[in-house]
Amino acid sequence: MDLQLKGKTAVVTGATRGIGRAIADLFAEEGANVAICARNADQVAETVAALKAKGVNAWGDVVDIADGPALKAFVTKAGETLGGIDILVSNASALVQGAREADWKAMFDIDLMGAVNAFEAAKPFLEMAAETRGDACMVITSSVSAAEATSASAYGAMKAAQIHYAKGLAKEGAAKHIRCNVVSPGTVFFEGGVWGNVKAGMPAFFDQMIKRNPTGRMATPEEVAAATVFLASPRSAFTTGINMLVDGAISARVNF
Template sequence: MDLQLKGKTAVVTGGTRGIGRSIAECFADEGANVAICARNTEQIAETVKALEGRGVTAWGAVVDIADGPALQAFIREAGEKLGGIDVLVSNASALVQGNAEPDWQAMFDIDMLGAIRTWEAAKPYLEAAAARRGDAAFIIISSVSAVNSDNPSAYGAMKAALIHFAKGVARQNAAGRIRCNVVSPGTVFFDGGAWDKVKTNMPGFFDQMIKRNPTGRMATPEEIAAATVFLASPRSTFTTGINMIVDGAITQRVNY
């Protein structure tokens, strides 16, 4: 299926590893030009080279997501360098699970304010793209932790707040043909990722999590990316305000 993304532009925060890297690569495979940001200079350079090797224009910059002015400057520079923004993906996360005040602050600064600030900076570009092409998209990567709670968790609470925020953005901007959706992955395994570390350091818990999923495995970043890029594409022009759970049925709740 042609996702009608060729020649469009996508910006992905946290785009050098795991889910973010796979999303950036998936956009490039569909012919979209891509801008990424992350914290590691070498990883950015390697990722940009890999994306360019897929035949698209790519650009990246070192950004601390918690630095609001720097983050918004990156979004604006991406829009200028790539000639606009058709799709914005807020993927970066602090990835802290605790209940201590620094955990809450980190999740608020990076996950919540990161999404809000990227949206505010990208909005003029998305509005222009929607007016020109009839569709633009803002995708937020959340987590199934938003719907499950065993203990107080900054991670789950902030991921839930992102879903609420996205619904408001979707309704407010639907008439302008800017769509806003959330993708909430379940457990995702990749080398060097969180679950890889759990497998090494807590093998019993890792096995328990594998058994909890009816599929008997964890997702790959590529599987999350495929769902994300389809949702961001013009093939999904009437889909806005949803939380797409991509979890292999590990959650038991009915979503309606």
């Protein structure tokens, strides 16, 4: 299937490893130009070079997502450098599970306000893309933890807030053909990631989590990326305001 992404421009936050990197790679493989950001300069440079090697235009910069003005400046520069923004993917996360004040602040600043600030900066570019090409989209990476709770957690609560925010953006943007969707992964395994570290440090707990999933495994970043890129593409032009679970049926709830 041609996703009709060739020549479009995508901005992906937190895109040098794991899910974000897989998303950026897949956009490039589909012919889209890509702007990325992360905190490590060497990883940003390596990712940009790898994206360019796929035959597309790519640009990146070092950004602290919790710094709202810096994030907005990055998104604006991405749009100016690559000649517009058709797609925004808010993927960066603080990835903290606790309920201390510092945990709440990190999740609020990075996961929720990161999405809000990125969208506000991208909005003029998305409006222009929608007006000229008929479709523009934001996708937010949330989590199955948004609807699964065993204790008080900043992570789950802020992930749930992302889904609510996305639905509001979808309603507001529908008439202008600016869509907003959410992809909510379950457990995702890659070396150096959260579950990669759990496997290395707590193998018994890792095995327990594997057994919880009916598929008998965890997702790959590429599987989450496939859902994200499809939802972002013009092939999904009438899909907006949804929360797509990519969890291998680990959750029990019914998604009406």
